Amino acid sequence: MIATACLVAVGAISVSAVMNLYRLGRGPDVLDRILSLETLVINTIGLVVVIGIWFGTALYFEIALLFVAVGFLSTVAFCKYLLRGNVIE
Amino acid sequence: MSKLLPHPILTLVIAFVFVALINTFSLGSMLLGGVIGVAIPLFTSPYWPVSPTIRNPLKVVEYVAIVGWDIVVSNVQVAYWVLFWPSRRLQTRYVVVPLELTSPEAIALLAGTITMTPGTVSADLAADGSAILVHCLHTTDPDGTVAQIKTRYERRLKEIFG
Amino acid sequence: MTMAWLSEFLVSALILIGAFFLFVGSFGLMKLPDIMRRLHAPTKSTTLGIGSLLIASMLYFALLRDEPSLHELIMSVFLFLTAPITAHMISKAHILRSRALQQELPKPPGEEGWATLDPHGVDEARSTEPAQPPR
Numbered sequence: 001m002i003a004t005a006c007l008v009a010v011g012a013i014s015v016s017a018v019m020n021l022y023r024l025g026r027g028p029d030v031l032d033r034i035l036s037l038e039t040l041v042i043n044t045i046g047l048v049v050v051i052g053i054w055f056g057t058a059l060y061f062e063i064a065l066l067f068v069a070v071g072f073l074s075t076v077a078f079c080k081y082l083l084r085g086n087v088i089e
Numbered sequence: 090m091s092k093l094l095p096h097p098i099l100t101l102v103i104a105f106v107f108v109a110l111i112n113t114f115s116l117g118s119m120l121l122g123g124v125i126g127v128a129i130p131l132f133t134s135p136y137w138p139v140s141p142t143i144r145n146p147l148k149v150v151e152y153v154a155i156v157g158w159d160i161v162v163s164n165v166q167v168a169y170w171v172l173f174w175p176s177r178r179l180q181t182r183y184v185v186v187p188l189e190l191t192s193p194e195a196i197a198l199l200a201g202t203i204t205m206t207p208g209t210v211s212a213d214l215a216a217d218g219s220a221i222l223v224h225c226l227h228t229t230d231p232d233g234t235v236a237q238i239k240t241r242y243e244r245r246l247k248e249i250f251g
Numbered sequence: 252m253t254m255a256w257l258s259e260f261l262v263s264a265l266i267l268i269g270a271f272f273l274f275v276g277s278f279g280l281m282k283l284p285d286i287m288r289r290l291h292a293p294t295k296s297t298t299l300g301i302g303s304l305l306i307a308s309m310l311y312f313a314l315l316r317d318e319p320s321l322h323e324l325i326m327s328v329f330l331f332l333t334a335p336i337t338a339h340m341i342s343k344a345h346i347l348r349s350r351a352l353q354q355e356l357p358k359p360p361g362e363e364g365w366a367t368l369d370p371h372g373v374d375e376a377r378s379t380e381p382a383q384p385p386r
Contacts, residue, residue, distance in 0.1 A: 009266050009267060009304075013274070016273050019278060020280060022281055031344055035280065035290065039277060042273070042297045042330075043277065045301060046297075046301055049304045050270070053266065061320065061323065064326060068329055069329070072333040076336065076337065076340055079343070106325060108321070109321035112321055160295075164272060171283070176288070185359060187360050200339065210294065210338050213339075213346055214366045215366060216365065217361045219363075220361065
């Protein structure tokens with residue numbers, strides 16, 4: 001049962017990632033692209049967690065932890081650059 | 090006591106996060122977590138001089154429960170709007186929520202709560218901290234939205250932080 | 252036997268709910284027409300989706316495999332704390348970059364303007380500095 005649920009979840013998350021890529025290429029403004037990158041990172045974390053459950057190993061969670069931190073920091077750095085023209089003042 | 094531990098709750102949080110990152114409940118990791126939890130607030134206390142006072146710890150539990158429930162409800166609501174409504178039916182607008190809170194921690198908590206709950210995102214703060222600019226995804230009654238934020242979240246935060 | 256079946260069912264349901272909310276967040280990002288409306292779908296839905304997936308993972312490793320893990324707890328707390336901050340930064344950058352929006356924003360009740368457009372103290376500091384040469 002869990003394997004079937006994981007298969008469906010991987011499919012749904014992959015479709016979500018494709019929709020994020022559409023917004024990443026299409027997005028009229030640079031902020032749309034930042035937002036879609038952020039969502040893409042979150043979708044990737046979801047994919048890593050689902051595959052960790054599917055294969056029954058807790059080994060991948062440290063990758064997911066790194067993704068959480070790097071995704072947040074890069075989004076804030078992009079926005080800070082747009083707001084002030086500098087990342088570290 | 091307050092010299093050694095400027096922020097006791099921060100000490101507990103750091104120790105717990107360290108143990109959770111190591112992922113084993115051994116004595117050594119708990120000890121090292123405790124040492125780091127004491128050291129980091131000591132070295133960073135010049136950047137956070139005034140610590141907030143929590144009047145009523147029971148109210149914190151009530152607040153967390155209410156916000157958690159509202160997060161689930163708001164997600165179902167936003168999912169319904171996004172999936173089944175055409176975008177032109179959404180009446181989007183900005184509203185201004187005047188603030189009575191003064192402590193920076195309480196205002197930050199209120200802004201985060203507004204972002205996570207029904208159809209609203211906190212967009213900006215007034216330069217003197219007197220109001221929050223809130224963006225609503227769909228509202229037909231702006232005054233009602235403001236009144237709901239004030240009675241449901243701000244009143245409880247005022248009871249917690251005094 | 253039934254206990255194991257029940258926990259398997261719970262984990263599968265949580266995985267499906269999480270994947271559904273991740274899908275809704277990305278669908279809203281693709282469908283909605285402007286940036287402030289797009290901001291609503293990813294900040295709320297994807298955070299709840301990830302939270303649900305991480306609860307499923309915690310239950311799975313604690314109930315069915317007997318090797319409980321605390322990393323998921325750290326990740327979900329971190330995501331719930333950082334989602335409002337990214338939303339706030341993106342909307343601040345949007346307010347700063349859009350001239351048409353600045354004209355129609357409602358005014359705050361106090362004497363000062365919004366912090367993005369009228370930063371407190373920065374102007375006074377800039378006026379005492381020597382003028383920057385144009386780059």
